[in-house]
Amino acid sequence: MEATPAAIEATGAATPSVVRLPPAQAVIGGITLARWRQLAIIACVIVALVIPFVVKNFFIFQLTLALVYALAILGLNLLTGFNGQFSLGHSAFYAIGAYTAAIMMDHWDVAYYWTLPVAGVVCLISGFLFGLPALRLEGIYLALATFALAIAAPQILKFSPLEHWTGGVQGIVVIKPDAPFGLPLSSDQWIYFFTLAVAAVLYVCAVNLVNSRTGRAMKAIRDNAIAAGAMGVNVSLYKSLTFGVSALYTGIAGALGAVVAGFVAPDSFTFTLSIQLFVGLVVGGVGSIPGTLFGGLFALFAPNVAESVSKGLAGAVYGVILILVIYVMPSGAAGLVRLIVSKLARSAR
Amino acid sequence: MNWELLLHQVLAGLATGGIYACIALAVVMIYQAIDHLNFAQGEMAMFSTFIAWQLMNWGCPYWVAFVLTIAISFVGGLAIERIVFKPIHDAPILSHIVVFIALFSILNSSAGWIWDYTIKDFPTPFGTRSLIGNGLISAHDGGMIGVTLVLLALLYLFFRHTRIGLAMRAAAANPESARLAGIRVGWMVALGWGMAAAIGAVAGMLIAPVVFLEPNMMIGILLYGFAAAVVGGLTSPGGAVIGGFAVGVIENVAGTFIPYFGRELKLTIALVLIVAVLLVKPSGLFGRSVVSRV
Numbered sequence: 001m002e003a004t005p006a007a008i009e010a011t012g013a014a015t016p017s018v019v020r021l022p023p024a025q026a027v028i029g030g031i032t033l034a035r036w037r038q039l040a041i042i043a044c045v046i047v048a049l050v051i052p053f054v055v056k057n058f059f060i061f062q063l064t065l066a067l068v069y070a071l072a073i074l075g076l077n078l079l080t081g082f083n084g085q086f087s088l089g090h091s092a093f094y095a096i097g098a099y100t101a102a103i104m105m106d107h108w109d110v111a112y113y114w115t116l117p118v119a120g121v122v123c124l125i126s127g128f129l130f131g132l133p134a135l136r137l138e139g140i141y142l143a144l145a146t147f148a149l150a151i152a153a154p155q156i157l158k159f160s161p162l163e164h165w166t167g168g169v170q171g172i173v174v175i176k177p178d179a180p181f182g183l184p185l186s187s188d189q190w191i192y193f194f195t196l197a198v199a200a201v202l203y204v205c206a207v208n209l210v211n212s213r214t215g216r217a218m219k220a221i222r223d224n225a226i227a228a229g230a231m232g233v234n235v236s237l238y239k240s241l242t243f244g245v246s247a248l249y250t251g252i253a254g255a256l257g258a259v260v261a262g263f264v265a266p267d268s269f270t271f272t273l274s275i276q277l278f279v280g281l282v283v284g285g286v287g288s289i290p291g292t293l294f295g296g297l298f299a300l301f302a303p304n305v306a307e308s309v310s311k312g313l314a315g316a317v318y319g320v321i322l323i324l325v326i327y328v329m330p331s332g333a334a335g336l337v338r339l340i341v342s343k344l345a346r347s348a349r
Numbered sequence: 350m351n352w353e354l355l356l357h358q359v360l361a362g363l364a365t366g367g368i369y370a371c372i373a374l375a376v377v378m379i380y381q382a383i384d385h386l387n388f389a390q391g392e393m394a395m396f397s398t399f400i401a402w403q404l405m406n407w408g409c410p411y412w413v414a415f416v417l418t419i420a421i422s423f424v425g426g427l428a429i430e431r432i433v434f435k436p437i438h439d440a441p442i443l444s445h446i447v448v449f450i451a452l453f454s455i456l457n458s459s460a461g462w463i464w465d466y467t468i469k470d471f472p473t474p475f476g477t478r479s480l481i482g483n484g485l486i487s488a489h490d491g492g493m494i495g496v497t498l499v500l501l502a503l504l505y506l507f508f509r510h511t512r513i514g515l516a517m518r519a520a521a522a523n524p525e526s527a528r529l530a531g532i533r534v535g536w537m538v539a540l541g542w543g544m545a546a547a548i549g550a551v552a553g554m555l556i557a558p559v560v561f562l563e564p565n566m567m568i569g570i571l572l573y574g575f576a577a578a579v580v581g582g583l584t585s586p587g588g589a590v591i592g593g594f595a596v597g598v599i600e601n602v603a604g605t606f607i608p609y610f611g612r613e614l615k616l617t618i619a620l621v622l623i624v625a626v627l628l629v630k631p632s633g634l635f636g637r638s639v640v641s642r643v
Contacts, residue, residue: 080443133624136631140386144579145627148620151572155617275450282447315458322451323433330440 021338022345033345044293048196057188061260062300064192067199068257070296073280074206074289075249081287082210083242084222086139088274089130089146092153093123093247095269097254099157102172102264103165112177112259116198119255120248127247131240150271157266171265174258195256202249207289209245218242250277283325285334294333298325358601364490366597368559371497371552372567372574373581373589378504378548380583382541384521385445389452390549391571393429395564396456397422397550398557399464402471411474415554419547426546430539438535461564471557493555500551501590517541573600580623582636592634596623 024034031039052060072094079085100122101115110118130149137145157166166172179190209215217238220228229235258264276299284295306318329336372391379387387393397418404414433448475492508514519527520537528534553567560566573596581592603618626634 133628136628138631140583141579141627141631141633143386144576145624147572147575148617148624151620152617278443279447279450282443286441286443312462313458315454316462317458319451319453319455319458322454323448326437326440326444326448326451330437330444332444 020342022342026345028341028344033341052189052192057186060186060188060192062304064188064195064260065257066296066300067192067195068253068260068296069277069280069299070293071199071202071256072250072253073277073284073295073299074203074292075246075251075253076277076281077284077287077289077292078206078209078218078249079242079246080281081285082215082222083218083239083246084225085134085239085243086143087146087246088143088271088278089149089153090246090250090277091269091271091273092149093127093250094254094257094273094277095153095157095264095266096126096247097123097251098258098264098269099166099172099254100251101255101258102174105174106167106172107165112174113194115259116252116255120252123251123254124244124248127251128240128244130247131243134243135236135239147271147274150274154266154270157269166266169266171263171268173263176262177259191260195260198252198256202252203289206249210289214238214241279322283322283329283332285332288332288334291332291334354605355602358605359598360486362598362601363494363594364486364597365601366594367490367494367497368556368570368593369573369577369596370590370593371493371555372549372570373577373593374497374501374504374586375545375548375552376571376574376578377581377583377586377589379541379545380578381508381586382517382521382538382545385442385449386575386578386583387545388446388449389456390545391567391574392453392456392460393422393426393546394549394553394556395567396460397425397546398471398553398562398566399460401550401554402469402557402562403464405472411472415474418550418554422546422550423543426549427539427543429546430542434538434542435535457564464564466564469562471554471562473558477558489558493559496551496555497590500548501586504548504586513540573597576620576623580626580633582633585633585635588633588635 022033024032024037026033028036051063055063072090075093076087076090079087097119100119101112104110104115104118105112134142134145156162158169159166176187177191177194178187179185183190185193210218217228217233220231220233221235221238225235261268280295280299281292282295283298284293285291302321303314303318306321307314309317331338372394375394376386376390379385379390400421401414401418404417405411409417429452433452434445437444437448473489473492476488478488479486508518516527516532517537517540519530520532520534521541524534527537556570557566560570574593577592577596578589579592580595581588581590583589599618599622603622630636
């Protein structure tokens with residue numbers, strides 16, 4: 001993930017009040033910012049590669065799930081953070097991806113790795129098609145339309161005429177894959193590395209996308225759609241395409257989620273999932289690609305932490321954690337990092 | 350076409366629509382005051398209703414508890430704004446929405462912890478005898494619709510014809526200009542929260558006899574309330590009330606008359622219809638579309 005630097009910089013404008021990062025040549029502690037960034041990425045990669053050999057299987061499973069959430073949040077971030085469209089309906093795309101994978105594995109015995117591209121394409125198309133009518137809606141009204149999608153998804157999955165395919169309320173059980181080629185890895189470790197590899201590819205793609213001509217068009221639409229249109233950007237096409245790509249990311253995350261969890265059921269894909277993804281997006285930092293990793297971890301672990309503090313008041317504890325997090329970092333983890341880095345760079349000068 | 354069945358379904362739809370209209374009105378109120386949709390609105394109403402229940406359990410007569418609850422909710426709403434939202438008033442909008450979600454979680458969980466999750470009866474001041482059509486609309490439904498309409502009229506008068514109502518509208522529409530004109534924007538927002546909590550309390554106490562009192566009573570209703578408010582137009586309290594009745598009727602009629610999948614997917618159908626309305630009228634049926642200078 002060498003290409004990250006410019007991505008972080010470009011996203012500084014996600015919200016007008018956000019602190020901008022100093023230029024990549026700025027020096028902190030005798031090392032340039034660009035170098036710090038490389039070091040941080042290398043450290044992350046090493047930790048990600050070593051960790052499955054030092055922790056228990058259940059924790060590996062949780063980390064895999066956090067990675068899956070991070071991917072789904074990345075999809076949402078492409079839409080919200082880079083294109084300024086709001087969605088509460090991404091649980092539906094996650095569900096479409098998960099069910100595509102599960103049905104392919106259950107009915108046609110397709111290998112799990114072939115289900116990912118298919119789930120991606122199915123979601124790309126459905127996202128694009130949903131993006132077309134969404135063009136007419138903005139802000140709150142778009143939120144409501146996508147919300148309708150999130151509410152409809154579990155109901156349609158339970159819908160009795162489709163039961164042959166979807167398994168109705170029960171859902172579908174998927175067999176967890178084992179490590180291939182006789183690798184000395186447990187099933188959980190193997191799925192972790194598989195997810196990590198898929199995520200790495202998709203993150204690099206996302207970084208390249210937001211730094212490309214297309215990415216600049218997306219951001220121009222976010223900042224001022226009318227001005228972007230006047231500059232010759234095809235606003236409708238880019239908005240609906242972004243919806244499609246965003247759904248593609250979330251759909252692949254859904255397919256991975258089905259493989260990781262080992263089953264799909266309508267009630268795993270309710271509106272609550274959309275909320276979880278949304279919270280992860282904001283806590284990680286809207287418009288920040290590395291932030292989505294933090295968002296994924298938060299989305300998975302914060303409810304668990306709350307539950308371990310108090311069983312009866314888990315919801316209240318979770319709420320208090322959320323409020324405190326927003327107090328400390330109103331623009332998410334990415335915003336906090338930006339603030340610290342720019343302070344350090346200023347004092348070093 | 351079975352006309353009698355249709356009439357029955359429309360009446361039943363109006364009865365449930367009254368509930369949605371009530372909560373949609375509260376949603377629009379807070380939207381006018383703070384310019385956001387408040388996800389915690391339903392939980393605030395639920396919490397207020399529990400306070401009323403507790404007061405009555407301690408022996409307060411209905412109307413005393415009613416008035417006391419409204420007062421307590423008003424102060425509570427004010428306090429939430431001052432304690433939770435004032436410190437983060439310049440955080441991005443999406444962060445505010447996360448705090449709404451946090452409030453939702455806190456109120457829901459602590460209500461369950463204090464009053465537990467068993468379903469409780471809540472009394473009605475209007476009685477339960479049948480008003481129209483053999484129990485389709487009961488006296489309570491009638492009373493609920495009546496109170497909603499009275500509330501709507503009072504709010505209209507407040508916002509159109511009092512200085513403080515005008516100040517609140519100004520503070521929501523353009524905080525900076527309002528501040529320059531000498532309006533204390535921070536307190537206007539707090540006042541909006543207080544009023545929304547009070548209206549929510551009224552809505553909660555009217556709805557509770559129908560759906561019974563428990564910590565999750567508001568979740569489904571709030572969704573419909575949002576939908577109703579948006580379809581009616583978030584800038585129009587009257588539109589929200591009409592939207593509420595429309596959603597109730599559509600839900601019932603679609604569930605009965607669309608063959609094959611009507612019953613299983615009636616919620617979906619209602620929502621699809623709403624989205625369809627929005628596609629034709631993007632700012633709701635009665636909302637003003639905002640024109641901004643580029």
